[in-house]
Amino acid sequence: MKPELTLHERTLQLCRYPVRDNDPLQAWDAADEYLINHVQEQDLNLDPTRPILILNDSFGALSCWFAEKGKVTTVTDSFVAKQGILNNLAANQLPDINIIDPLAELPKQPQLVLMKLPKNNRLLVWQLQQLCQLLPDDCTVVAADKAKQIHTSTLKLFEKHLGETKTSLAVKKARLVFCQANPNLAQPLPEPQQWAVPEHDMTIANHANVFSSDSLDIGARLLLEHIPSHNRYKGIVDLGCGNGVIGIKAARLNPEAKVTCVDESYMAVASCKLNAEQNLDNAEQVNAVVNNCLDGFEPESNDLVLCNPPFHQQNAITSHIAWQMFCDAKRVLRAKGQLIIIGNRHLGYDEKLKRLFGNVKLIAQNNKFVVYQSNK
Template sequence: MKPELTLHARTLRLQRYPARNNDTLQAWDAADEYLINHVKEADIPLDPARPILILNDSFGALSCWFANDGKVTTVTDSFISAQGCKANLAENQLPEVNIIDGLAELPQNPQLVLMKLPKNNRLLVWQLQQLCQLLPADCKVIAAAKARDIHSSTLKLFDKHLGETKTSLAVKKARLIFCQANPELAQPLPAPQQWDVPEHGITLSNHANVFSSDSLDIGARLLLEHIPSGSQYQDIIDLGCGNGVIGIKAARLNPQANVVCVDESYMAAASARMNAEANLETPSQLTATVNNCLDNFPAQSADLVLCNPPFHQQAAITDHIAWQMFCDAKHVLRGGGKLIVIGNRHLGYGGKLKRLFGNVTVIAQNNKFVVYQSDK
């Protein structure tokens, strides 16, 4: 891995979060470089008294670069990205920036918006509508992504929800999008998407960046059928909770249990809280929090961990998140506690669980997914 970003006779030392030995992935990409180079070479004047908004900064490369140029506010839905940004600011001895989640109120009168395109178009529309309500006439919006991820449909979303849009040529397989806000396009932010899971008597609401926006994904559907119940389950964790449907079902099956939903997405945790209020007789039975897996959870503090691991971080496909989830689950489980995991068949989680716990059982499967159980 190359840990130093050097541009315009300046070097930043940047790492992904959490830092891992022999990490082969960089903490920035060509789209970050293109944004930095454009702002520098276009000689865009920056007023230190006005906010610079940075959206979807993966690990803080943009926040670090512009930290000295204005009142930087970084908007992210990712706890891991926020922690990476803080760590990289500290590593480079830069001033703190204001880091907020995507549901927070944006600062007034920004002078410049720099955006990395999110993978989720629903989140992109949410952010464009936020900006359209906020931006003054002189504020420039510059977005960036890999060229392959900028489609004509992407540009139409900018045109529809923010204003007139132009694009750059591709450089190192990245492109820029230039947009100016048109206040006539401003409209109220969309309400969370709502839909029913009638076979379980659950109504779910999803904020914009939560996985499976308008229906129950087939992995969760299978896992819902295999959540255990019993008086031995006093403390249950739904790890990688998304909208909280697994935790809500576990809470209903185990009314004596305290259920903690954990996700790295602020919008996921907020959705889980909202859905607990709507679907549980005692909503306080379930709490939801953002975290990097189970960092700082006490050892031997849970009887059951339910887990639907992601297999990507930002745009990178990786299995290290699943491995950390499994290791953290073993750490927090009491003796005799259970970890129940669902994963795509091709991911081969069974071998990892057997190596870690010394045992693994397949408790359900279909043509795409497998549900595993390991006991501590």
């Protein structure tokens, strides 16, 4: 896929993160182009002293385009997106910008808000409520996504939580949403959603962008029944931890083990930390970190990796994340260490594991999911 975005006689070099040879996925989309074109054509008189706020930038197309036009703050829940933005800023020799996660305080008095609509409506509501508390009267808000992803219900969320909302015509299958903040709609940000898992004696909390907001997802429910307990497990990794329920269960079953929970979502890691404090006698047994898979982990440093791999990166369906997780797991496992994964039956993870480890064993299944184990 081409790495150059050329608009208005300007070219940016943009790559997804991590960089892969012959990557079929592009680092920007038509919604990015539509947002850029709209702002350029409006010829806004941007104040270099006031913030430009960018929400949910995929890999830096918006951040790079506007980095020279004002004090840019980009909000992303994705560690992978953040690394992509940093790499692309450096590749194009652009000024540094401020990059924060959705739980951080937003800068005061922004003059322009550009938003890529998140996949998760709970995160959208969170961000709209943040903006409603913050935006001055003269701030312009423009959001964008594929036209097919902007539903009547999406526009109603803008109307309910931010203010009067209008849409553009579709261009290259993308559409813009324009909104004027109404301070009378401002309300306190919601607390993390909480629910009980009585069969495992847990109370689980989720921040807005964490998968399965109000119940234990059925994949995790199956995997929880097949977490091993043995005194030889000194180091355990919950890879792609989400709210941390798998790692917390592993910590309970293996009280002498040090458990590391890893996710690329800042909200997931924050949820995991909260859940460890609520559900473990010794919360320090679990260390939750934001990372791209197991980048930087020492080789042969753990005995067990538990993994529920995603098969999408933002809005793109892809298998490369699962493959990277499996390869990283093999690298960080000690000899005779185990990788236990759960996945949808149709994804064919058993073939990948057999190719990588030379062995794979089916240890559980239901009509939707399979649990496999491979030994190093």
